[in-house]
Amino acid sequence: MxxxxxxxxxxxxxxxxxxxxxxxxxxxxxxxxxHGRPAGEAASGKVRWGMLVDTNQCGNGCNDCVTACNKENGLSGGTKATDSQWIRKVELKNMKGGRNLSLPVMCQHCEHPPCVDVCPTGASFRRADGIVLVDKHRCIGCRYCMMACPYKARSFVHEPLADQKPDVPRGKGTVESCTLCVHRVDRGEQPACVEACAKAGRGAILFGDLNDPESEISKRIRTVASAQIRADLMLNPGIRYEGI
Amino acid sequence: MYSKVEARNFYILVAASGLITGIGLVAAWLMEEHGHIITGMNNQIVWGIPHVFAIFMIVAASGVLNVASIGSVFGKSVYKARAPLSSLLSIALLAGGLTVLMLDLGRADRLMVAMTNYNLTSVFAWNVVLYSGLFSFAAIYLWTMMDPRMKPWNKPAAFAVFAWRIILTTGTGLIFAFLVARQAYGSALLPPMFIVMSFAWGLAVFHIVQSSLYAWNGKTLDPVILQRMKNLLGLFVIATLYFVATYHLTNLYFARQDGFERFILAGGGIFPWLFWAGYVLLGSFLPLVLIFHPAFDKTRHTVIASLLVIFGSFALLYVFIIGGQAYPLSIFPGYEVTSSFGDGQIASYSPSLPEFLLGLGGLGVAFLITTICVRVLGMAPPHDIPDRRKRDTF
CATH class of the missing domain: 1.20.5 (Single alpha-helices involved in coiled-coils or other helix-helix interfaces)
Known part of the structure; x- marks a missing residue:
């Protein structure tokens, strides 16, 4: 031994x-x-998450961002008027010049979101880091936020749901919209649409911190012309577009 | 002394209104069980027929108090005698409207959430306070009329109700006036327009209820009183037309609203029809003829005129609420737009039976409350004895 x-x-x-x-x-x-945020730590107001969509890179007919969003968030992918669509591809044709454009539209994560202003119960809220969300436990399903949203970014769950994603709670009778893939962002990942667009070789959507002058998105916004949709409403959306 | 509704009629009315209310509740239960998929509402037309019913009742609930206000605030005795019925109808209509609004919620079971979480920037949350307040003020006002000990408080209560209902209807108009992104709404003209509409619609409801009560109790309304009250309805119908015309004319003046106005007033399928034939012709001009033409001086003419005004109000609200949502949002001005989510397209809406029955159920609630309270609390309007000397004091 x-x-x-x-x-x-x-x-x-x-x-x-x-x-x-x-x-x-x-x-x-x-x-x-x-970049991930430890569980239990509040979102920081020092960060403002945003996106820059380069419409020159966005492909007419390409739907990869939409498919990725549906898969990530457990949406059916149906396009009936009662189906939820958190992100949609919009095809534009300039009425004067005839120029064609294609771009994704989702919740614009406004700094002054009308949906948050009008929500009677405070279910619609804006996180300190700029992400606009719906508290599914507090939403009573009045749909006033859908009336108020200038971007038609919100959907109402019209039917009972099955097979939900654990990270993405949803509920019949409540309103929902793009969460900027908050569950991924909190883990330090990119939103699903951004990842899918890059994987498709387009890289048309740049995601990052608008408050950080050194972030790629801030640098790009400083160097190229970009615009916000319905900028006249002064809502200061976190989603910017290049080439519109 | 208030006379009572004859017993047999009373039970028939309770049964009928109870049945309508019951059907409405079944419809609400079906919507709760299956979700809004069984309605015609969708992600483009998010507010539908239930909202037309609810908003009609809430607006009329405020306007029907006009009779009480003219009596108590402005001291007209003929109207004052009708103040209890006017207050009761207000409570009944408000209860009916709120029932519909509440049962249409995606999560009607979360009423407690709505009652305990107020977002102070939300006009909806303000309205929850305004609605509860109107119930309270109208009930206190009724109390001051029915309990002699409370008589000294009658005038202050009347003033409070008067002020509160004007604020309440302003709040109802603001629900739409604050929607800056939609072409149909976002106008400061809407709150006063809603106030004037409430005068007309509320008085039309009052005429119908008053005439029915007189008919069922074998009484007749003094023709002079009828004349006064129907002329007032005519005045309110004209005032509503003026506001609706101003709203559309100002929109027509703004180039960016051109498309929307063309849609509502000319090319938008059912909406121009409902606007011109439903609201303008049948809901306004025809009632005005029935009210002001000397050939039509009977109670039944006033009742038909009132029914037409109510029909017109539903037509107008349908155009305003549904038509306002059907016209596409202008997200990319200057571009032709297409998408899988209805961008750039006129949204379609076909109301389904359950949502229509839910709206009807709200009217049933108002009807039921009115029928029971008129009998139990003795609130039928008085049997006025024609007296020439009194006429000039109206």
Missing amino acids: SAENPERRAFLGKASALAAGLAIAPGVLLFGFA
Whole structure:
């Protein structure tokens, strides 16, 4: 018994190292998602999430962002008037020059969102980091926010739902809209539409922090001409468009 | 002394109004169970027929108090004798309208959430306070009329109700006036327009109820009183026409509203028909002929005129609420727009039976409350004895 077994010792040493590695790996991974927000920490007002859509890169007929959104958020993908559409591709033709454009429209995550102003119960709210959301437990389904939204960005759940995504709570009789994939953003990831657009090789949607002068989106907004939809309403949306 | 509704009629009316209310509740239950998929409403037309019914009742609930206000605030005795019925009708119509509005919610079961969470920037939340306030003020006002000990408070209560209902209808108009992004709404003209509409619609309801009560109790309304009250209705119908015309004419003047006005007034399918034939012709001009032409001086002519005014109000509200949503939002001015979400397209809407029955159920609630209270509390209008000397004091 006193004789030591070098092989056993080596095995124990490797096993311990592996166990230690497994134990700290999630922490290391979490560290890797440096933009992620630890659970329980409030969203920061120092950040303002936004997007810049380059309509020159957005393909007519390409629907990858819409498909990715539907998949990520558990939407049916149906296009009946009663189906939820959090993001839609809009085809534009200039009435004077005839120029054609294609671009995605979703919740514009306004700084002064009319939906939040009109919501009687405060179910519609704007997070400190600029993401406009609906508290599904507080929404009474009056649809006043849908009347107030200048972008027609909101949908009402007309039917009972099944097979919901755990990260994306939805509910029959409540109103919903693009969450800017808040569950992904909080993990330090990009919204699903942005990822899908990049994967399609277009990279037409740039996501980032509008408040950070060093972020890619801020730099780009400083160098190219971009616009907000219905800028005349002075709502200061977080979604900007290039080429319109 | 107030006379009572004859017993047999009373039970028939309670049964009829109870049945309509019951059908409305079943419709609401179906909507709750299956979701709004069983209605004609969708993501483009988010407010439908239930809102037409609800807004009619809420606006009329305010206007029907005119009779009480003219009596108590402006001291006209003929109207004052009718103030209890006027207040009761206001409570009944408001209850009916709110029932519809509440049962149409996607989550009607969350009424407690609506009552306990107020977003102070929301005109809807203000309206929750205004509606509850009108119930309270109208009830207190009724109390001051029915309890002799409360008589000293009658005048202050009347003033409070008068002020409150004007604010309430302003609030109803503001629901639309604050919607800046939609071409049909977002106009400061809407609150005063709603106030004037409330005068006409409320008085039309009052005429119908008053005439029915007289008929069922075998009484006749003094022709002079009838003349006064129907002329007042005529005046309100003209005032409403003036506001509606001003609203459309100002819109026509703004180039960006051209398309919307052409849609509502000329090319928009059912909407121009409902506007011109429903509201203008049948709902306004014809009642005016029945009211002011000397050949039509009977009670039944006033009742027909009142029914037509109510029909016109539904036509106008349908055009205003549904037509206002059917016309596409101008998100990209200067572009032709298409998408899978109805951008650039006229939205279509076909009301379904359940939502229509829900609206009707609201009228049933108002009808039921009125029938029971008129009998139990003795609120039928008085049997005026024609007296020439009194006529000049009206």
